[in-house]
Amino acid sequence: MQQVFSIPKSFKEDFHFTFCPGCDHGIAMRLVAEVLDELGIVENTISSTAIGCSVFIYDFLNVDCVEAPHGRALASATGVKRAQPDKVVFTYSGDGDFASIGLAESMHTALRGEKITSFMLNNTTYGMTGGQLGPTTTIGQKTTTSPMGRNKEYYGYPIKMAEHIALCDGTAFSARVALDSVPHINEAKKAIKKAFQVQLDGLGFGFVEILSSCPTNWKMTPEEAHERIRGEMSETFPLGVYKDITK
Amino acid sequence: MKSSEKVLIKGNYAIAQAAVNAGCQCYFGYPITPQTEIGEYLSGKMQELGRGYVCAESELAAINMVMGAVSTGVKAMTSSSSCAVALMQEALSYAASDELPVVLVNVMRTGPGLGYIYPAQGDYNQAVVGGGNGDYKIIVLAPSNVQECIDYTYRAFYLAQKYRNPVILLADGLLGQMMEPASFGEYPYPEVDTSSWALSGANGREARAIYSCAREEKKQIQHIQDLYKKFQVIAQNETSYEEFMTDDADIIITAFGSMTRNIKAAMNVLREKGIKAGCFRPITLSPFPTERINKLASEGKDFIVVEMNMGQMFKDVKYAINGKAKCDLVNRPCGEWLSVEEIVSSVEKILEKNYAASV
Amino acid sequence: MGRIVIDQKRCKSCYICTQTCPKSLIKKSDKTNRLGDYMVEFVDPKGECIGCAMCAKRCPDVAITEVWR
Numbered sequence: 001m002q003q004v005f006s007i008p009k010s011f012k013e014d015f016h017f018t019f020c021p022g023c024d025h026g027i028a029m030r031l032v033a034e035v036l037d038e039l040g041i042v043e044n045t046i047s048s049t050a051i052g053c054s055v056f057i058y059d060f061l062n063v064d065c066v067e068a069p070h071g072r073a074l075a076s077a078t079g080v081k082r083a084q085p086d087k088v089v090f091t092y093s094g095d096g097d098f099a100s101i102g103l104a105e106s107m108h109t110a111l112r113g114e115k116i117t118s119f120m121l122n123n124t125t126y127g128m129t130g131g132q133l134g135p136t137t138t139i140g141q142k143t144t145t146s147p148m149g150r151n152k153e154y155y156g157y158p159i160k161m162a163e164h165i166a167l168c169d170g171t172a173f174s175a176r177v178a179l180d181s182v183p184h185i186n187e188a189k190k191a192i193k194k195a196f197q198v199q200l201d202g203l204g205f206g207f208v209e210i211l212s213s214c215p216t217n218w219k220m221t222p223e224e225a226h227e228r229i230r231g232e233m234s235e236t237f238p239l240g241v242y243k244d245i246t247k
Numbered sequence: 248m249k250s251s252e253k254v255l256i257k258g259n260y261a262i263a264q265a266a267v268n269a270g271c272q273c274y275f276g277y278p279i280t281p282q283t284e285i286g287e288y289l290s291g292k293m294q295e296l297g298r299g300y301v302c303a304e305s306e307l308a309a310i311n312m313v314m315g316a317v318s319t320g321v322k323a324m325t326s327s328s329s330c331a332v333a334l335m336q337e338a339l340s341y342a343a344s345d346e347l348p349v350v351l352v353n354v355m356r357t358g359p360g361l362g363y364i365y366p367a368q369g370d371y372n373q374a375v376v377g378g379g380n381g382d383y384k385i386i387v388l389a390p391s392n393v394q395e396c397i398d399y400t401y402r403a404f405y406l407a408q409k410y411r412n413p414v415i416l417l418a419d420g421l422l423g424q425m426m427e428p429a430s431f432g433e434y435p436y437p438e439v440d441t442s443s444w445a446l447s448g449a450n451g452r453e454a455r456a457i458y459s460c461a462r463e464e465k466k467q468i469q470h471i472q473d474l475y476k477k478f479q480v481i482a483q484n485e486t487s488y489e490e491f492m493t494d495d496a497d498i499i500i501t502a503f504g505s506m507t508r509n510i511k512a513a514m515n516v517l518r519e520k521g522i523k524a525g526c527f528r529p530i531t532l533s534p535f536p537t538e539r540i541n542k543l544a545s546e547g548k549d550f551i552v553v554e555m556n557m558g559q560m561f562k563d564v565k566y567a568i569n570g571k572a573k574c575d576l577v578n579r580p581c582g583e584w585l586s587v588e589e590i591v592s593s594v595e596k597i598l599e600k601n602y603a604a605s606v
Numbered sequence: 607m608g609r610i611v612i613d614q615k616r617c618k619s620c621y622i623c624t625q626t627c628p629k630s631l632i633k634k635s636d637k638t639n640r641l642g643d644y645m646v647e648f649v650d651p652k653g654e655c656i657g658c659a660m661c662a663k664r665c666p667d668v669a670i671t672e673v674w675r
Binding site: 045 | 272273275299300301303304305307308309311312313314315316317318319321323337338341345446447448449450451453454455456457458459460
């Protein structure tokens with residue numbers, strides 16, 4: 001027999017995810033680790049970490065990391081890349097970090113066409129603080145700060161980052177993927193790899209928005225949460241590649 | 248501009264060229280008067296030299312870009328002014344806790360709020376006490392002329408890397424905008440080896456993480472205490488000040504930054520009038536030369552603090568004197584610097600008042 | 607013919623794998639994890655596992671550490 005699955009080497013030895021049961025952060029981080037393995041770049045990579053559940057990536061990945069204050073991961077990554085143009089630089093943030101407090105940094109990093117790869121986990125809520133309304137909370141979604149559901153007259157609309165980033169001229173690749181099923185996970189990995197590849201080829205900013213579950217704050221079982229991604233969430237945030245300058 | 252020849256140069260350009268000479272690999276900034284020339288000068292210069300320059304989308308982004316760059320072991324800086332430096336306070340707290348050698352130039356203007364572009368010294372507290380969260384300290388250097396803008400820019404880069412601590416060069420609109428003869432010389436400090444901590448990719452070693460969050464109480468306590476101890480060492484090694492005719496002085500006039508210029512001129516006038524005045528000027532506002540001021544106060548010398556704010560350094564001088572001598576304040580909140588005549592007459596009034604009180 | 611290895615120290619009992627396996631070879635066990643939840647186990651007496659690795663791909667905790675085919 002042949003081994004067809006193993007723990008990616010880019011993980012630290014004896015890492016243990018501290019996420020809630022069923023949380024898709026673990027899948028996203030594993031895909032990043034697998035891609036770092038496959039591209040053989042882990043030893044040449046530096047990451048700027050964000051704030052929120054995603055910050056703990058430095059506990060799990062065997063990658064040099066520098067912490068940035070909330071929302072400033074892409075600014076910090078820009079500094080790293082400008083100082084070390086030969087290094088591979090990536091950020092891994094939640095939607096609150098990337099699309100709310102850090103929106104200016106995210107858009108301008110894309111507009112400048114920084115040779116950086118960024119991942120944004122979209123779980124439509126602020127997970128670490130207990131499930132508040134965030135920039136991506138869907139219309140009608142109940143959170144601790146939208147107890148009657150997100151009413152568009154009162155709270156406004158969710159932001160669609162993959163589309164916005166695709167509109168920036170400096171963006172080389174922008175896609176939205178999901179982690180709810182095996183086919184979608186396979187697609188997600190391809191997108192993650194492509195987002196790194198455009199950096200390696202010096203083409204510009206690579207971005208992947210990853211629809212992922214937060215069963216704890218959605219008050220759902222993991223399977224119900226994945227069902228929500230396939231349904232309501234995918235309707236608000238359609239999956240697909242929004243920009244790929246290599247095609 | 249590396250020779251020892253004197254050139255006539257504006258303070259902001261002097262700081263910018265000194266950063267180039269110091270080996271600053273990246274500059275990130277956002278425009279604000281009265282420091283914009285620093286970014287303008289460096290935009291072309293850094294491209295020419297193949298170094299990094301970004302017109303950042305905000306001051307928040309600018310200082311975080313510096314943090315990212317210096318985390319890889321290179322020298323990098325940003326510059327700004329008062330109300331925009333206020334935006335950077337969060338990052339300074341992070342940088343101090345992350346032990347990142349960030350260099351920040353603040354060419355002060357008036358506050359509070361937007362204030363205006365008059366020069367002022369109202370950011371003494373912002374720099375020395377700091378506006379970020381938690382227990383942290385920044386090294387603060389205050390130049391008084393264009394030559395010192397160059398010298399202290401060199402020193403800022405060196406101290407930042409030597410101690411892995413953020414450094415603020417606290418200049419003001421007067422210094423930033425004035426031209427004076429000055430010489431650049433060579434960057435006078437040794438290069439600091441950053442390879443033991445800088446991020447370069449986990450090649451043949453364990454991955455490194457630079458972060459400020461210890462999730463165990465004991466570790467966080469230890470971390471804060473370690474930072475505090477480090478700053479005690481900095482205070483011991485790097486506290487610096489300038490004294491002028493303090494030996495036989497009865498009264499010591501103290502000021503920081505460019506205000507010192509008029510103090511020195513005023514002293515000559517006071518001495519001619521038979522008043523034994525001396526000048527004491529802290530060069531490092533943080534660490535503050537508390538011990539030296541206390542020693543001078545113990546020798547029976549009274550103090551007058553002259554500054555362009557409502558008495559921010561005054562509090563630190565009083566704390567240093569610790570009741571051992573008299574301490575008075577001569578100040579103006581912003582705008583035109585107190586003239587030599589104004590300083591002399593204020594000192595005379597204070598001496599009359601204090602003398603009358605003691606009789 | 608295939609097989610998988612489950613690292614029970616990593617399993618947080620989310621049960622995504624039990625619903626993913628096309629042959630229903632992963633089941634709730636009677637052993638509990640640190641939180642007191644029943645962990646999963648691989649039960650394949652007839653050798654039905656095809657080593658498709660779908661369970662491993664969906665496990666959010668990399669608790670399925672090896673898949674052989």
